[in-house]
Amino acid sequence: MSTSTGLLVLVAALWGAGAGALLPRPAYRFSVPDEEGWRDRCPAGHPIAGWLGRARCGRCAAGTPPYGPGAPRLAVATALVCAALAAATDTRPELGVWLLLAPVGVLLTVVDFRVRRLPNPLTLTLAVAAPALLGLVALVPEHAGDWPTALWATLALGAGYYVLWLINPGGMGFGDVKLAFGAGAVLGWYGWSTVMLGAFAGFLFGALYGWALVILRRTGRNTAIPFGPFLIGGAFVGLLIGAYAA
Template identity: 65%
Template structure:
């Protein structure tokens, strides 16, 4: 299989996986200390499951029926006096409309992002067995980034299993021929990066969340697969991206030096760039 075809297949996989992320992103994106969301964006119906769209089908159906009824009633009253439309909109939202609520994440954003990440990983890794690991972990990374950007929270049900899953899958990949990494270094990388972030958290709890520490364990595992140089490169890239973003906010006067930012997306982006470099060099 050529690199182009492999990247295309990976992009299709990423797009399909990305379409399943909005519901999980919606349910997980709550402030720290609050339970995961269990009702639709309008608050009318319970949400079941974690994969799929975030929009509530029952709310959409009832909204279409209500809108159709309003149009029919408006037509009847407009025929009588021609003032129905102005009366409906004078008070803002029509009676019975759901209140303004949290804007659920869209598959139109998550699917292309996941597809692009998967295609890039496939182009860099080729047909080596660890590619399957990267393609399975990539949607989780996109999901974590989406949640952290929204509410500055990295959920334990995602960060902790990600680290365990990365090490378990890389252990299986190490048993297959033609792999280009080392499982033991992946384990050491997970421990080292987790310990390093924990030290930063202890030194400055206000500048580093404990969720970042847990996420660093998983990122250290995937970077460590390709060696210590990849760990250093991915770690440096994450801090550099975060610093550039924070500096841009300060220059734009949208933040100051004490403003907290979501660091998880930069940790993940740095690991992604380090992984690309390590895969190309392997």
């Protein structure tokens, strides 16, 4: 790894740590069951100001534990994701898009694991922002992707997940379908082989997780699991491999 790449990885990690430290509050506010509005009060009933920041209430008594996931864990997780993306992408301009979208992926993962829900404000924003931002990157010299393929992959992966949802709506949430549009754009940037790899990895990770729960007797074979984190994990792996190979 060259000195410039090492510095880039460090900067990306610092960005990830800073962004991740702001995720506990939105993770708490978004972590509600379907058909319920987003949380606007702490567990003690005090109003929550804003959407970004630590999940602590200034009006609660001193020593009251955070009401959401801990900031250090999210900061470390996001920093590692961003550092890995920087190491794979190097100085190519699409790295800016990956670093902007990475905290959203981490936030979606946390929320889906907590309540098995993928909030529309996040999935729909991702579905629109990913191809739009990549369209801007396509105008910049030295990029390594293909924007038309990213657009087609957006539609293809979204449509594929929609068909799977129609076949078995009990095994997959419609939030996964909406998330697939954004994942398709990101994976499609590096070509159809990356799309196939990322999609396969997502299903593989989900299957391994499900069977691990069955073996440990923590769930039954027909119990639904949150699939969003594995869709995101598969897209992350496919993106890393696609960026290294580009």
